[in-house]
Amino acid sequence: MRLLTVVLGSAVVFAGDAGSGGAAAPTFSKDIAPIFQKSCDNCHHAGTSAPMSLMNYQEVRPWARSIRERVARREMPPWHLDKTAGIRQYKNDISLSDDQIATVVKWVDSGAPQGNPADLPPAIKFAPEDEWFIGKPDLLVSTGDFKMYAKGSDWWIDQYAEVTLTEDRWIKAMEIKPSNRRIVHHCVVYAIEPDAPPGTPESGVQLTEYAVGKYGDIFSENTGRLLKKGTQLRFDMHYNASGSEQLNHTTMAFKFYPLGVTPKYQVRSYAIRNLPNDELEVPPNSIVRTDGYFRLTRNARIDTFQPHMHMRGKAMTLESINLDNTTTLLSSVDHFDFNWHINYVYADDVAPLLPAGTVLHMIAVHDNTSANRRNPDPNMWVGFGERSVDDMVQVWLDMVYLDDAEFNRLLSERKAKSRVPPRMQLSPGPPR
Numbered sequence: 001m002r003l004l005t006v007v008l009g010s011a012v013v014f015a016g017d018a019g020s021g022g023a024a025a026p027t028f029s030k031d032i033a034p035i036f037q038k039s040c041d042n043c044h045h046a047g048t049s050a051p052m053s054l055m056n057y058q059e060v061r062p063w064a065r066s067i068r069e070r071v072a073r074r075e076m077p078p079w080h081l082d083k084t085a086g087i088r089q090y091k092n093d094i095s096l097s098d099d100q101i102a103t104v105v106k107w108v109d110s111g112a113p114q115g116n117p118a119d120l121p122p123a124i125k126f127a128p129e130d131e132w133f134i135g136k137p138d139l140l141v142s143t144g145d146f147k148m149y150a151k152g153s154d155w156w157i158d159q160y161a162e163v164t165l166t167e168d169r170w171i172k173a174m175e176i177k178p179s180n181r182r183i184v185h186h187c188v189v190y191a192i193e194p195d196a197p198p199g200t201p202e203s204g205v206q207l208t209e210y211a212v213g214k215y216g217d218i219f220s221e222n223t224g225r226l227l228k229k230g231t232q233l234r235f236d237m238h239y240n241a242s243g244s245e246q247l248n249h250t251t252m253a254f255k256f257y258p259l260g261v262t263p264k265y266q267v268r269s270y271a272i273r274n275l276p277n278d279e280l281e282v283p284p285n286s287i288v289r290t291d292g293y294f295r296l297t298r299n300a301r302i303d304t305f306q307p308h309m310h311m312r313g314k315a316m317t318l319e320s321i322n323l324d325n326t327t328t329l330l331s332s333v334d335h336f337d338f339n340w341h342i343n344y345v346y347a348d349d350v351a352p353l354l355p356a357g358t359v360l361h362m363i364a365v366h367d368n369t370s371a372n373r374r375n376p377d378p379n380m381w382v383g384f385g386e387r388s389v390d391d392m393v394q395v396w397l398d399m400v401y402l403d404d405a406e407f408n409r410l411l412s413e414r415k416a417k418s419r420v421p422p423r424m425q426l427s428p429g430p431p432r
Contacts (some may be wrong), residue, residue, distance in 0.1 A: 001407040005177070016059055016106040026107040027115020028057045033282055034121050035104065036060070039077045039094045045126050049212075057114045068108035071101055074335060078213060078394035082334040089347035133216040134173035137253035139165070141233055144307055145247045148183045148239045151193075156386055157425060159235040159250065163181050163227065170263055173255040174208050175216030177363040180248040184339070185210040185238040194230035204234050206269050209396075211251075220303055220348060223400060224263035227254065238386070265400040267303065270294065272318075272362045280393060282366045282382040290393050292362040299407035302352040304398040305331045307364070308344040311374050311393040312382060313338055314367040320352065321415075338388070340373065343396075349417065353402075353410055364393040 028030060036044075036054055044054035054058050060067070068078040078093035096104070107113070143159040178184040190204030207225075208217050219225070235250050257263060274280060274294045282288045307316040317332040330352055332342060346352070354360075370378045382391050402410070 002069075009390075010368075013210050017212040020037035024318045025110035025113060026061075026103050027108070027113050027119065028060065029114075029115035029117055030119035033057075033098050036064065037077075037121060037124055039096055041124060042126065043077075044096075045065050047128065047133050054264060057117075061112055061114075062310050064108045064112040068105055070133065071096065071104045073321060074101075075337065078337065078340040080333045080337055080340070081336050081344060082332040084329045086329040087346060087350050087352070089350045091234055091345040091347055092343075100311070117192070132175055132177070132253050134175045134218055134253060134255055136255075137175075138256045139163075139169075139254040141254075142249055142251040143235050143249050145249045146239070148246050148248065149241055150244045152241050154185065155239045157237050159237055161235065161252075163229070163231040163233060165229040165231075167259075168226055168228045169254075169259075170261065171219070171227050172224055172257050173218040173256055174225075175250070175253045176208060176210035176250060177248045177253065178248050180246055183240050183246045183248055184210070184250070185240050187250050188236040188359065190234040190236065191227070192232040192234055193396070195228070195229050204232075206271070206396075207233075207252075207377070208269075209341070213342045214306070217304075217398070219263075219267055219342070219344075219349075219398075220265070222263050223265040223303070224257055227256075229252060250284050265301075267398050269398050270397050270399060272397065274364075280384040280391065281369045282391060284379045284381055285429065287369060288313070288366045290364045290366070292364075292393070292395075294360040294362075296354055296356055296358045297362065297403065298356050299402040300354050300356075301360075301400045301402060301410070302330070302346065302397055303400065304343050304345050304396075306341070306396040307333050307336060308341065308366060308392065308394050308396060309336055309338065310374060310388050311338050312366045312368045312372060312391050313364070313393070314372065315365040316393075316395060317362070317363040318397075319361045320354055320359055323355060323357050327361070340377050349414065353407065353414065355407065360397075362393075362395045364395075365391070366391060369386065 040054055044050045044052060046053045046055070052063060054063070054356065067076070076097065077094045079093065141161045141163055143161050146159060147156065147297060148155065176187050176189055178187060183332060187210040189207045189209070191200070191207050191373070192204040193200070196205075232253060239248070270292045274290045274292045294361065305318055307313070309316065313336045315332070315334050316335055318330045320328045320330060322328060366382070368378055368382055372378070376389055384390065384392050
């Protein structure tokens, strides 16, 4: 066996950027605005929950030094994958390249010049914040109002709502939206089906989650999930007090395939954990590694990778232990941030295709030391718990099971496209 190294994160340092080699300094109009339009302005514009708008030079200039620091440390835009390891292509990638980061750093170090306004790219018009990320829904399912007290500890409660369908429908996309984000920490929605097979938890099967950084699930082409008539939705709500009494109701939105259309692939959501959860222990002033395993009983395609830890979470890696006893690194988050719950969506041509018998291996790192800037108290013993000051560890995966014929067909297509063996499409992990 080889020992998998999990990088605990580092800032990006650029030497000699300011005033270097006679090259013209970047300007906001020509060089910075296009970068912001691609990766920043979707959140940083008026009417969003972001702390400031960054749509023009006048809005950006007061924040230049702060922007430089957050960008150089790869904290903004929020994309926490180690870009040197594992799969590199994702449908929702908003990260900056090394060249783009260097450009932002050099621009600030050169005095953050505005440049010629004529060089600005065309302005982008954003949809209102209350519009749905997945597009116009076909069905909305809402809870009743919940009143959260003004002061006190966090509160967890299950709220329920009925699905009003006259027949079963295949889901193409789904999204959760609270009416008052000020008091909602997160929400996980479960489906309690009227004819669930034996062994299904009475609390339902997980559909999707709302948290900052995750705004909806849009399934891959010809992939969906069945929503049965008579289903009840359980909204697992985590509220936090905000200083005044506040109301919230939460809405689940669905977009369906047309009536009579059944997608080829049925997606399922799974969580790999260190079972049982209460075995998680992070002693004071320590860094702890935790492992979890999941054996694929059928051939599978993995569509998404979403780590979940709390404030002391530092890094997480997902690898496959293959049938020939080798390992392949799939994805690795090297600077996890509890403030952003990002669901990394693999590009179609690189989504892992794994045969039955493969073992998925989750490796998580918690940092309970003073070096972790988000650590509320490095002298506190931490175990599993729902509070943010407690911790947990799991990776959520959306995957599709495939029969042998379809699995082999997809492997052959991918091999023909890449002209290399399918296993080589994934960057191998470091030597063990």
